[in-house]
Each structure stands twice: as C-alpha cells, then as structure tokens.
Amino acid sequence: xxxxxxxxxxxxxxxxxxxxxxxxxxxxxxxxxxxxxxxxxxxxxxxxxxxxxxxxxxxxxxxxxxxxxxxxxxxxxxxxxxxxxxxxxxxxxxxxxxxxxxxxxxxxxxxxxxxxxxxxxxxxxxxxxxxxxxxxxxxxxxxxxxxxxxxxxxxxxxxxxxxxxxxxxxxxxxxxxxxxxxxxxxxxxxxxxxxxxxxxxxxxxxxxxxxxxxxxxxxxxxxxxxxxxxxxxxxxxxxxxxxxxxxxxxxxxxxxxxxxxxxxxxxxxxxxxxxxxxxxxxxxxxxxxxxxxxxxxxxxxxxxxxxxxxxxxxxxxxxxxxxxxxxxxxxxxxxxxxxxxxxxxxxxxxxxxxxxxxxxxxxxxxxxxxxxxxxxxxxxxxxx
Amino acid sequence: xxxxxxxxxxxxxxxxxxxxxxxxxxxxxxxxxxxxxxxxxxxxxxxxxxxxxxxxxxxxxxxxxxxxxxxxxxxxxxxxxxxxxxxxxxxxxxxxxxxxxxxxxxxxxxxxxxxxxxxxxxxxxxxxxxxxxxxxxxxxxxxxxxxxxxxxxxxxxxxxxxxxxxxxxxxxxxxxxxxxxxxxxxxxxxxxxxxxxxxxxxxxxxxxxxxxxxxxxxxxxxxxxxxxxxxxxxxxxxxxxxxxxxxxxxxxxxxxxxxxxxxxxxxxxxxxxxxxxxxxxxxxxxxxxxxxxxxxxxxxxxxxxxxxxxxxxxxxxxxxxxxxxxxxxxxxxxxxxxxxxxxxxxxxxxxxxxxxxxxxxxxxxxxxxxxxxxxxxxxxxxxx
Numbered sequence: 069x070x071x072x073x074x075x076x077x078x079x080x081x082x083x084x085x086x087x088x089x090x091x092x093x094x095x096x097x098x099x100x101x102x103x104x105x106x107x108x109x110x111x112x113x114x115x116x117x118x119x120x121x122x123x124x125x126x127x128x129x130x131x132x133x134x135x136x137x138x139x140x141x142x143x144x145x146x147x148x149x150x151x152x153x154x155x156x157x158x159x160x161x162x163x164x165x166x167x168x169x170x171x172x173x174x175x176x177x178x179x180x181x182x183x184x185x186x187x188x189x190x191x192x193x194x195x196x197x198x199x200x201x202x203x204x205x206x207x208x209x210x211x212x213x214x215x216x217x218x219x220x221x222x223x224x225x226x227x228x229x230x231x232x233x234x235x236x237x238x239x240x241x242x243x244x245x246x247x248x249x250x251x252x253x254x255x256x257x258x259x260x261x262x263x264x265x266x267x268x269x270x271x272x273x274x275x276x277x278x279x280x281x282x283x284x285x286x287x288x289x290x291x292x293x294x295x296x297x298x299x300x301x302x303x304x305x306x307x308x309x310x311x312x313x314x315x316x317x318x319x320x321x322x323x324x325x326x327x328x329x330x331x332x333x334x335x336x337x338x339x340x341x342x343x344x345x346x347x348x349x350x351x352x353x354x355x356x357x358x359x360x361x362x363x364x365x366x367x368x369x370x371x372x373x374x375x376x377x378x379x380x381x382x383x384x385x386x387x388x389x390x391x392x393x394x395x396x397x398x399x400x401x402x403x404x405x406x407x408x409x410x411x412x413x414x415x416x417x418x419x420x421x422x423x424x425x426x427x428x429x430x431x432x433x434x435x436x437x438x439x440x441x442x443x444x445x446x447x448x449x450x451x452x
Numbered sequence: 453x454x455x456x457x458x459x460x461x462x463x464x465x466x467x468x469x470x471x472x473x474x475x476x477x478x479x480x481x482x483x484x485x486x487x488x489x490x491x492x493x494x495x496x497x498x499x500x501x502x503x504x505x506x507x508x509x510x511x512x513x514x515x516x517x518x519x520x521x522x523x524x525x526x527x528x529x530x531x532x533x534x535x536x537x538x539x540x541x542x543x544x545x546x547x548x549x550x551x552x553x554x555x556x557x558x559x560x561x562x563x564x565x566x567x568x569x570x571x572x573x574x575x576x577x578x579x580x581x582x583x584x585x586x587x588x589x590x591x592x593x594x595x596x597x598x599x600x601x602x603x604x605x606x607x608x609x610x611x612x613x614x615x616x617x618x619x620x621x622x623x624x625x626x627x628x629x630x631x632x633x634x635x636x637x638x639x640x641x642x643x644x645x646x647x648x649x650x651x652x653x654x655x656x657x658x659x660x661x662x663x664x665x666x667x668x669x670x671x672x673x674x675x676x677x678x679x680x681x682x683x684x685x686x687x688x689x690x691x692x693x694x695x696x697x698x699x700x701x702x703x704x705x706x707x708x709x710x711x712x713x714x715x716x717x718x719x720x721x722x723x724x725x726x727x728x729x730x731x732x733x734x735x736x737x738x739x740x741x742x743x744x745x746x747x748x749x750x751x752x753x754x755x756x757x758x759x760x761x762x763x764x765x766x767x768x769x770x771x772x773x774x775x776x777x778x779x780x781x782x783x784x785x786x787x788x789x790x791x792x793x794x795x796x797x798x799x800x801x802x803x804x805x806x807x808x809x810x811x812x813x814x815x816x817x818x819x820x821x822x823x824x825x826x827x828x829x830x831x832x833x834x835x836x
Binding site: 098099100101118119120121122168169170171172173174176177179180182185186187203205208210211212213214215216217224229236239255260266289297326327 | 482483484485502503504505506552553554555556557558560561563564566569570571587589592594595596597598599600601608613620623639644650673681710711
C-alpha cells in the first residue's frame with residue numbers, strides 16, 4: 069500500500085536507534101515512538117525534527133508544571149534535529165508541547181490528552197516507590213462509553229462509567245456511585261487517560277482498601293439550548309451553570325436507571341479537581357439530599373467564606389456534620405496559593421467544629437499527580 | 453487561575469467570529485472550535501494562525517483521500533492567518549494535517565484520531581441522505597475499555613468491547629460476537645472514533661436490521677517477548693504474525709470468559725479493513741473451527757490465489773461452502789487497485805462455485821466511508 073510506504077518514511081525519525089544509556093521511551097508515547105525518553109534519574113530527553121525552523125522550544129503546560137518553567141529553548145544539530153534534556157522532573161503526568169517559531173505543535177511521539185481545550189502532548193514521569201496507579205495483575209473493572217440525552221442542554225452527551233471488576237459477575241449486587249470531575253480545559257476522558265482512575269480503583273479494590281463502586285466521569289461543560297458556551301471549552305465553567313442541572317436532572321437519573329446502583333444519598337459521592345472541585349462544592353452543598361460524600365481536589369478556595377460559600381450550609385456545623393459523611397479537602401504543597409487557601413480553610417473548619425479531612429500531597433503542584441494521590445486517599449474513605 | 457487566562461489567550465483564534473455564510477464547524481472539531489468549517493455544499497475551509505511561517509500547506513492523509521491530492525498550498529493574510537477553502541469534498545471521514553515549513557502539524561481545532569501511527573487531525577464531511585452512522589434517539593450500547601493479559605506477548609493489552617443496548621438488562625441472554633479490526637497505523641480506538649461502529653450497530657439493531665451482538669475491537673499489532681516490533685506501529689503487520697495467536701489463545705478465551713457470548717463457531721465472525729481484512733482472511737481460514745463468518749473490507753487482494761491464499765481452504769469449494777456461513781468481500785470504486793482485485797476475486801469465486809457476497813461502495817476510496825458502508829451491509833447478514 070502506498071499509504072504504508074509513506075508512513076514508514078514519515079515516521080523514520082521516531083524509529084531511530086535508542087541511545088546507549090539507561091533511558092527508555094516514556095510510557096505515554098505512542099507505540100514504538102522512541103522519544104521522548106525518561107532516564108533512570110527522571111531526566112527527560114525530547115526531540116523534534118524540524119530542519120527549517122529558526123527556533124524550537126519546549127513548553128510545559130502551566131506555570132507550576134513539573135517539567136519546569138517554559139518556554140525552554142531546544143538545541144539544533146547540523147541535520148535540523150532539535151533536542152533538549154531536562155533535569156530530573158517531578159514525578160507524575162505533565163502536559164507539554166513544542167513551540168516552533170511561535171506555533172504550538174504537539175509531539176508526534178506522544179499520545180494526545182485532552183487538556184487546555186485541545187488535544188495536547190503529555191509525558192508520564194515515574195514516581196519511585198509508587199505503584200498504586202500502575203497496571204497490575206489484579207481483577208480489572210471496565211470503563212464504558214455511555215451516550216445519554218440531556219433535557220437540560222437539548223443535546224446528546226457522553227460520559228464514561230467505571231464498573232468494578234465483579235460488576236458483570238455479581239448480577240444481583242448494587243453499588244455506590246462516585247461522580248468524579250476533571251478540571252478546566254479537560255473532559256470526560258481525562259480521569260482515565262491522565263488520571264488512571266480505573267487503575268487506582270482496581271488496585272484499591274483488589275487490596276481490600278476500597279469498597280467496589282461505580283465511578284461516573286462526565287464532561288463538566290454544558291450549555292442550555294440557544295445559549296452561548298461560557299468561555300468555550302477552555303475556560304472555567306461559571307458556577308452555578310447548566311452542568312449542575314445536567315448532573316441532577318439528567319445524569320444521576322440515567323445512571324440510576326442504567327446501572328445497578330445504590331440510589332440514595334448515603335451511597336452517592338461527588339469529587340472533582342480544580343474547577344471540578346469548585347463544581348463539586350457547589351453541586352453537593354445545594355443538593356445535600358442527593359450527596360453525602362464530598363471531595364475537593366485542589367479546588368480554588370481563595371475567597372472561601374464559611375458563611376456564604378457552599379450555599380451557606382457550613383453556617384450550621386451540627387446539621388452539616390450530621391448530614392455529610394465525608395468532607396475531604398486536598399491540595400499539593402507545590403500549588404502554593406491553592407495549598408495556602410486549603411490550609412486556612414482546614415483551620416477555619418477546625419475552629420468551627422466542622423468535621424473534615426485535610427489531605428496534603430507533598431511536593432506536587434496543580435497537576436495530575438496531586439489528583440491521583442487525592443483519589444487514592446479519598447476513595448478508601450467512602451461508604452464506611 | 454493563571455492557567456485559564458493563558459488558555460483564553462491561546463485559544464483566541466479558534467473562538468473568532470463565524471463567517472456570515474452557511475458553513476458550520478465540522479462535527480469532528482473539539483468543542484467550540486470554529487475551524488475547520490463545512491459549507492452547505494461540502495466545501496471545506498481550514499485555517500491556521502502561523503505568522504512566522506514561510507509556507508503552510510494542507511496535507512490530506514493518503515493518495516486517494518476525499519479532500520483531494522496534497523500538499524495544498526494555503527494563503528496567508530496580512531496578520532499571518534493561513535487559510536484554504538477546498539472544493540466540495542467526498543463525504544466521510546478524512547485524515548489530514550498541516551505542513552508548516554515542512555513540519556507536520558495537527559490542527560488544534562480538530563479532535564485527534566489514531567491513524568498513520570500517530571494522533572492526527574481528521575474532518576467529518578456529511579453525506580447527504582446518509583444517517584446510518586449518526587447518533588439517533590435509539591437505545592445505545594456501550595463501548596467498554598477492557599484490559600487483559602496476553603500470554604503470547606507477555607504484556608497487558610487493551611481492547612474495546614461493544615455490548616448491545618439490551619446487554620445489561622437481559623442478564624440471561626447470550627450474544628454472538630464479531631471481531632472487528634482496523635487498518636495499518638490505526639488501533640483499537642479507530643472503529644469507534646473514526647468508524648462509529650457503535651452507532652452503526654445501535655441504529656441497525658434499533659431498526660431490527662441486525663441481531664444484537666457483541667463487537668470486539670483490539671489493536672492488530674502484537675510482538676512476542678524479546679522480539680522487535682515489525683515495522684513499528686505504522687507499518688503493515690506481517691501475516692501471519694503474533695496477533696493471530698493473540699486472537700486465538702488470549703482474546704477469544706478472555707471474551708468468552710468475561711461476556712455472555714454464544715461461544716461457538718456459528719456465533720463468531722471476524723472482519724477487518726485494509727490490512728485488518730488481510731488479517732481476517734488469514735486468521736479465519738486457518739481457524740475455520742473457530743469462525744464461520746468472514747468479512748474482508750478493502751483487504752489487499754492483488755496477489756490473491758484461489759489455490760494458495762487463505763491457507764488453501766478455497767481449493768475445496770464444497771467444504772468451504774458448507775463450513776463458511778458468510779464470505780463477504782467489499783471495496784470502494786475509488787480505491788482503484790483494491791477494487792479491481794476484489795472484482796477479479798468475485799469472478800474467480802463465482803467461477804469456482806464458492807458462495808460469497810461482493811459489496812461495492814460507489815464513489816468512495818480507501819477511507820472510512822467505505823468501511824462504514826461495509827459494516828452497515830455486513831452486520832445485518834450475520835447470524836442468519
């Protein structure tokens with residue numbers, strides 16, 4: 069086939085010989101792509117063939133990205149191969165892209181991950197000693213693509229639904245449900261692709277650390293018929309917005325009708341990262357008859373006020389403590405402002421006698437490693 | 453968040469005002485991206501902001517791509533916005549990318565689709581009067597991400613498994629299984645993302661045209677432990693190769709153990725497109741005790757020989773006719789060489805008295821529209 073010939077030629081660069089060192093292709097690469105590479109000490113080498121470019125840079129996605137601050141100039145060799153080796157990176161998943169003479173370009177060697185409102189490159193940097201999000205030889209659940217019609221938006225939506233390993237075999241068993249949201253510029257695929265939520269749950273369930281549960285991952289953007297999308301897919305969803313009504317009026321009824329759920333508040337949790345955490349605090353507090361378990365993963369809490377935030381439900385600590393089975397607030401020490409706000413909230417909640425868990429992820433910032441750790445701490449506390 | 457501010461700025465271009473014509477964003481765009489756009493007459497307008505580029509071109513993926521022959525020069529305006537409007541395109545899904553001063557670059561407005569051994573841009577061009585692959589208000593099946601361990605490769609693999617709309621409700625019903633393969637440089641995601649196999653099945657089942665079935669979509673590349681991947685992810689898998697053993701020794705046993713299948717040859721089909729069709733002919737003919745239904749969607753048939761091809765099973769037409777419940781060979785008139793070879797095979801089979809169906813897709817080439825039509829014709833003939 070002509071096509072395959074073209075492909076073999078086009079992909080020549082990425083099939084090049086591996087260097088004689090301890091580096092290996094990143095696990096986030098597309099199959100057989102040799103670059104980017106991860107060294108034994110988590111130094112990273114990136115490459116791009118661009119003979120006609122005047123300047124090629126590596127751009128980590130975000131100000132507190134574990135790859136460092138960008139843009140980072142890459143070096144050209146005589147054949148037009150641009151490369152850079154970064155110092156040891158913070159473990160976890162990091163968004164990045166190349167900037168070629170000012171143009172944002174994905175790395176053809178990388179899988180793509182929906183973030184920043186588009187499909188971007190990303191690199192997985194291993195964390196020594198951490199294997200809770202790795203693929204192990206344990207029973208695995210399934211992540212199901214689920215189409216459903218939304219009356220709120222007047223359009224079809226697609227959610228991803230994790231069913232635990234024993235779901236198909238135990239046809240009489242009903243399960244509690246965690247609704248799990250992504251951050252700004254991401255979508256329903258992110259908790260699986262970037263977050264590895266399914267592997268975290270598989271491992272926790274196999275170890276008996278978490279009870280088997282269903283996890284629902286939807287896209288946190290929604291627009292009413294005729295309305296203009298607020299800031300587009302890349303901006304922060306306004307709170308409250310149409311997504312709130314989608315969750316309550318469309319998503320939960322569909323999930324309870326389609327899966328063997330335990331369909332009451334004691335068996336329904338919601339958590340989310342970044343703006344998804346903000347959505348979680350808004351939606352759960354407004355609907356305490358629907359949710360009893362609340363997880364805020366690095367939500368923006370800067371202007372949090374015990375009197376007015378969360379629809380005022382914190383003004384009556386006794387009532388809140390009675391109703392809410394878990395109020396979980398996490399942050400990473402590397403996301404300074406968010407961590408500071410979370411620490412202040414922790415103290416304020418403590419002073420007010422409001423039961424909660426304050427989780428701190430050491431050394432990680434506003435990135436997926438913080439949220440993987442968050443899920444790994446949060447999920448075992450559910451349904452107890 | 454700093455991050456959202458950056459995003460709002462970076463995405464400014466794609467949020468620009470829509471033109472005052474009958475065009476609309478392609479359905480294959482990422483949410484809210486205004487370009488590429490599809491006009492009422494299927495003319496297509498592409499745009500890329502690249503002020504520093506000397507030359508920007510549009511490259512349709514493949515020699516017989518429905519967008520035309522590439523590379524196609526785009527025009528720069530005074531601000532560095534490059535654009536091109538193509539004449540009315542052939543309906544269907546077309547791979548494409550931009551070439552910026554010689555560098556292959558995806559369109560940030562497009563979703564990405566795994567093809568050509570990497571994540572590439574693609575555009576969906578509607579076909580007037582064709583809605584069999586659209587999302588309709590009918591009961592929907594689910595596409596499940598399924599992890600499984602391969603003894604053949606010594607590694608974990610992931611397949612996608614379509615379960616029909618009534619699968620979860622009818623907990624006693626067992627279903628026949630179609631194994632459905634992608635082409636070279638594609639993977640297990642392709643039949644859902646590019647092919648819309650799940651929607652085609654949903655619609656056929658809702659209309660009573662196809663019997664409910666399970667569809668298994670795996671990646672047709674496999675490497676034995678210690679072996680070097682043959683040509684990498686972008687090349688044509690050699691036939692036979694390790695994937696054959698994966699299907700027979702790992703995949704089918706896992707599917708039959710995990711899903712409510714009818715686990716006999718009369719209820720097991722295999723089909724594939726392009727090299728996936730070649731794999732289908734090889735695997736089914738070598739394992740007629742395992743498969744009774746065979747679909748070749750635009751397989752390379754140039755050197756097909758009734759005596760030696762398909763492991764010689766066509767040398768005994770009576771035995772073949774008795775064993776094989778469906779032998780289906782499809783091609784598009786636009787993929788000239790493949791169509792010619794398929795037509796010759798049709799005649800040779802006819803002359804030899806070998807029962808078969810020869811399907812022709814008018815006006816489409818070696819692209820997904822041919823294979824959507826193929827599936828739409830093939831699936832209703834199964835299990836009859």
